[in-house]
Amino acid sequence: MAVPDVKEKWTSKINVVTIGAIKDEGGTRGKTITVGGQTTLPFLDFEGELPHKAVIAGFVSDTPPDWPDVIKNAIGKEINSPVEWAQKNIEEFKCDLLSLKLIGADPNVKDASPADCAKVVQDILKAVDVPLIIWGCGDDEKDNHVLPECSQAAKGENCLIGSAKESNYMTIVAICKADKHKIISEAPVDINIGKQVNILLQDAGYDLKDVVMYQTTAALGYGFDYVYTIFERARIAGLKGDNLMATPLICDVAGETYRVKEATSDEDVLPGWGKLEKRGPMWEAMCAGGYLQAGADILILAHPQAIKGTQESILKLS
Amino acid sequence: MIFIGERINAGFQDIKEAIQNKDPEPIKKWARIQTDARATYLDVNLGTASNKPEDLCWMIETVQEEVDTPISIDNNRPNMLTEAMKVCKKPPLVNSTTAVEEKMNSLFPIVAEHNASIIGLVMDESGSPATADRRVENAAKLFEKAIENGLSPDQLFIDPIIMPLNCMQEQCQEILNAVSQFKLFSEPPVHIVCGLSNISSGAKYKKLINRTFMAMLITQGLDAAILDVTDTEMVDTILTAELIMNKTIYADGYVEAFRKS
Numbered sequence: 213m214a215v216p217d218v219k220e221k222w223t224s225k226i227n228v229v230t231i232g233a234i235k236d237e238g239g240t241r242g243k244t245i246t247v248g249g250q251t252t253l254p255f256l257d258f259e260g261e262l263p264h265k266a267v268i269a270g271f272v273s274d275t276p277p278d279w280p281d282v283i284k285n286a287i288g289k290e291i292n293s294p295v296e297w298a299q300k301n302i303e304e305f306k307c308d309l310l311s312l313k314l315i316g317a318d319p320n321v322k323d324a325s326p327a328d329c330a331k332v333v334q335d336i337l338k339a340v341d342v343p344l345i346i347w348g349c350g351d352d353e354k355d356n357h358v359l360p361e362c363s364q365a366a367k368g369e370n371c372l373i374g375s376a377k378e379s380n381y382m383t384i385v386a387i388c389k390a391d392k393h394k395i396i397s398e399a400p401v402d403i404n405i406g407k408q409v410n411i412l413l414q415d416a417g418y419d420l421k422d423v424v425m426y427q428t429t430a431a432l433g434y435g436f437d438y439v440y441t442i443f444e445r446a447r448i449a450g451l452k453g454d455n456l457m458a459t460p461l462i463c464d465v466a467g468e469t470y471r472v473k474e475a476t477s478d479e480d481v482l483p484g485w486g487k488l489e490k491r492g493p494m495w496e497a498m499c500a501g502g503y504l505q506a507g508a509d510i511l512i513l514a515h516p517q518a519i520k521g522t523q524e525s526i527l528k529l530s
Numbered sequence: 531m532i533f534i535g536e537r538i539n540a541g542f543q544d545i546k547e548a549i550q551n552k553d554p555e556p557i558k559k560w561a562r563i564q565t566d567a568r569a570t571y572l573d574v575n576l577g578t579a580s581n582k583p584e585d586l587c588w589m590i591e592t593v594q595e596e597v598d599t600p601i602s603i604d605n606n607r608p609n610m611l612t613e614a615m616k617v618c619k620k621p622p623l624v625n626s627t628t629a630v631e632e633k634m635n636s637l638f639p640i641v642a643e644h645n646a647s648i649i650g651l652v653m654d655e656s657g658s659p660a661t662a663d664r665r666v667e668n669a670a671k672l673f674e675k676a677i678e679n680g681l682s683p684d685q686l687f688i689d690p691i692i693m694p695l696n697c698m699q700e701q702c703q704e705i706l707n708a709v710s711q712f713k714l715f716s717e718p719p720v721h722i723v724c725g726l727s728n729i730s731s732g733a734k735y736k737k738l739i740n741r742t743f744m745a746m747l748i749t750q751g752l753d754a755a756i757l758d759v760t761d762t763e764m765v766d767t768i769l770t771a772e773l774i775m776n777k778t779i780y781a782d783g784y785v786e787a788f789r790k791s
Contacts, residue, residue, distance in 0.1 A: 221684070221718070407781035414790065415783070449779050456787060457779060 219259050222451040226250045226458050227421045228264070231309060231394060232343025233370035238392070241369060242341030245309045247424070247509035248460040253447060254507045255529045265530045266504055267308040268522060269345055270301025271466040271514035274324060274332045275316035279470040279514075282478065282488045286515055294332050295339045302340050305519045311345040311512040312336060313467065317358045318349035326358045330365035337366060345396070345462075345510070347374040356383050363387040372396055372462075372510075375426055378409055385416040396462060398426045401435060403442045410456045424510065425459040431468040431475065432499040439463075443506035463503045466514035469496040493517040501525050531768050532571070532687075532721065532754035534602050534623070535564030538593065540577030549579040549589065557589060558596040565597040567759040568788065571623050572597070575604035583613035590617050602649075602756075608636045615644045622646050625756070626689065628653040629668035638679040647685040649723055650676070652708070658691050660701070665690050665708035673715050687721040687754055688712050692728040695739055702729070702743070709750040722747075723754035740764060745771040753777075 228249040233239025245267055252260025271277075276284065276291050290296035294312070301307045312333065316324040333346060346362050348355030360383070363373060374396030376384040381397075388395050397413055399406035406427055414420055425446065430439045443461055450458035469475045475495040478488040485491060496518035500511045504525060513519045537560045540546040548556040564572055574589050590601050594617075602623040603614045611624060626649035627637045634650075641648045650672035652665045659665045669688045676686040690708050693701035713719040729743045730736035741764055744755065748771040757764060769788055772778050781787065 404780045404782075407779050407787075408783055411781055411783040411787045414787070445779065454779065456781070 220252070222251055222260060224251075224451055224453040224455075224458060225261075226447070226450050226460060227423075229372075229394060229422060229424055229460050231345070231370060231372045233368060233392075237370065238368040239370055240337065240341070241343055243343075244370070245343045250447075250451070250507075252451065253444075254505060257530075262530070264509075266509055266511060266526050268519055268526075269309045269311035269510055269512045270298070270305055270307030270519070271313070271464075271512050272298045272301060272310050272336065273313045273315045274329060275322055277313075277315060277467075277470065280476050280478070280488060280492070283470055283476075283492050283515060286489070286493070286517070295335050298336045298340050302342055305516050306523065307342075307513070307519060309343040309345065309510075310336065310340065311347065311464070311510075313347045314349050314358055314362070316349070317354055318351055319354055320351075321349070323354075326361035329358045330361040333362045333365045337369060343371065344369065345372040345374065345512075347396075352377070352380050356380060359384065360387045363391045363393055366393070367391040370394065372424060374398065374462075376409060376413060378405065378412065381409060381412050382416060385413060385418045388422075389418065394422045394424065396424050396426045397459070398428065401428055401430065401438050401442065403427070403445055406442070406446065407456050410459070414456070420455065420459060423459050424462045425457075426462050426464075429463045429465060429468045429503070431465075431472045432495055432502065433474060434468075434472055436499065436502060440502060440506045443503065443508065447507040460509035461507055462510040462512070463500070463508045464512045465496055465500045465503065466512055466518070469499055470514070493521070497521040497525075504529065531748075531772060532723070533567075533569045533759050533765075534571045534573050534625075534723070534754060534756040535560075535567070535569035535599075535759045536573050536756050537564055537758065537760075538572055538589065539575035539604065540579035541575065546577065546579045549576065549585055552588070554592040554595070557592045561593040561596040561599070564759050565599045567765070569599055569759045570754075571602040572599050573602040573604050573625060573756060575625075576610075581610075583610045586610055586614045587617045590614055594619055606633070606637065608640060611637070611640055615640065615646065618644070618646075623687065624648040626651050627672070629671040630655055634672065634675045638675055638681070641685070642679040642681055645685075647687060647721075648676070648681075649687040649689055651689045652691055658693070660704070662704045662707035662711070665704070666711045669708070669712050669720075670715070673720060676720075682718070683716040683720045684718050687723040689723050689725065692724050692726060692743075694731040694733070695729050695743075696731075696733045706746060706750050709747060709752055713751040719751070721754045722750075722752045723756065724752060725756050727757075737761070737763065741767045744768060748772060748775060 230246045232241040232244040249263040290300045316322040375398035397409045493515040500522045544556045600620040604625040652668040730739040
């Protein structure tokens with residue numbers, strides 16, 4: 213008896229989003245990064261097209277993040293300088309692009325001024341020639357001042373700016389339209405709000421073909437499965453013709469992983485769990501591996517071993 | 531939902547006159563309006579205005595000059611269909627065959643040759659069935675014949691034949707029962723379509739009856755309809771019923787989003 217053909221016939225395609233602009237396109241990047249364009253679920257290359265592999269964005273912040281020393285040491289002393297950290301991410305860790313989080317702008321951290329943040333953006337753009345993702349600090353009020361200045365400092369570089377939420381999308385749309393950047397739309401592990409934010413962006417006159425969706429990110433063991441199923445559901449809807457869900461997906465794996473005890477507490481706190489030196493990057497890499505399977509297009513990673521492991525996974529699976 | 535726009539039909543006076551006078555404008559106008567209202571297919575029906583294949587081809591070509599929405603050829607004469615198929619730029623949906631052997635044998639090969647789709651009415655030699663079982667039996671005949679001719683299940687749209695509520699009230703439940711079984715034939719399943727307005731034929735509250743029955747049919751698996759795509763109350767009911775059935779993802783602005791995208 214013949215083996216039945218179980219291939220799914222999808223009717224639609226995930227949007228293709230390119231980040232970064234080279235000289236001819238009005239920027240100064242040495243290369244651009246393109247994600248999306250899938251016509252089937254992750255890695256099912258027998259069923260459809262998967263024209264662009266998932267990419268790794270190296271985590272960088274203006275102020276060193278509050279991570280355990282074991283993790284910071286593995287990255288190196290460069291973590292204290294956003295420019296040097298950015299360079300190391302690209303030159304040594306071989307990340308595809310960079311993801312800059314302006315943690316220092318947070319009023320509860322350093323309350324760095326918008327001008328200071330914009331300076332960091334400019335310095336990084338000068339020091340490396342890969343495309344850049346720029347995030348605010350997460351405080352909406354502060355970000356409303358920080359992101360416009362950073363956006364302007366990177367004008368024409370076709371950055372990916374994060375993030376647009378129901379509360380602030382008008383500002384993000386305005387700056388991204390003016391300075392020619394792409395948008396990260398954010399929802400708090402909620403597919404319905406995710407769709408609604410995309411509707412709002414569309415209503416505000418922003419083309420959803422220039423949007424990457426961020427369903428926040430849950431670390432392994434902390435609601436990972438919720439985000440995983442949202443990714444699956446969003447991707448399936450996108451492939452079935454729901455244009456509002458046909459966006460590439462981004463995950464902040466490093467940012468979330470080094471907040472949970474399994475990736476931040478060493479053996480003295482968690483006896484029998486093994487050394488944090490090894491467990492931390494494993495937790496990060498496993499989380500990234502899971503999101504890859506779910507359909508993530510951009511993974512933000514930090515630990516060199518997690519980056520290396522994930523690069524290998526992407527190559528093997530693609 | 532697969533929306534099949536019903537308006538380019540010689541049953542409407544403006545279209546009838548357009549065909550008689552070879553005036554492309556009313557046809558183009560409705561092609562545009564229905565496409566803007568997100569029709570998936572545009573039904574093209576010559577009605578009694580003409581029986582010449584070239585007139586049907588002219589209608590299709592006129593539509594295609596204005597929009598690239600696929601055509602639903604509302605004609606079941608093989609000679610007309612053969613000619614009309616040739617001018618369709620995208621695989622059309624043929625409306626329709628019955629489960630009568632001779633009819634199926636004359637139409638399915640033409641459909642298969644053009645990789646088109648076809649609506650199959652669950653009518654047989656003795657006319658419209660009165661029970662759910664008979665409807666399912668005839669649907670199975672259509673399904674078998676489609677597969678035999680090399681069509682995939684999703685190229686077949688089964689129509690359960692809707693009867694008027696005001697004189698055949700007991701039929702409604704038979705129809706709903708039958709529809710729920712059509713989806714069980716295969717995976718992927720066949721599409722299920724209907725000419726909805728029959729339900730309210732001769733009734734006073736036509737639109738209310740149409741909408742209510744539509745929502746009920748969607749719960750049983752109906753996923754296509756020949757309808758007035760500009761009837762926003764109907765379209766909104768469909769969008770909502772599909773959300774309730776978890777066929778689409780909810781967002782607060784789902785109604786506006788449908789109209790804009």
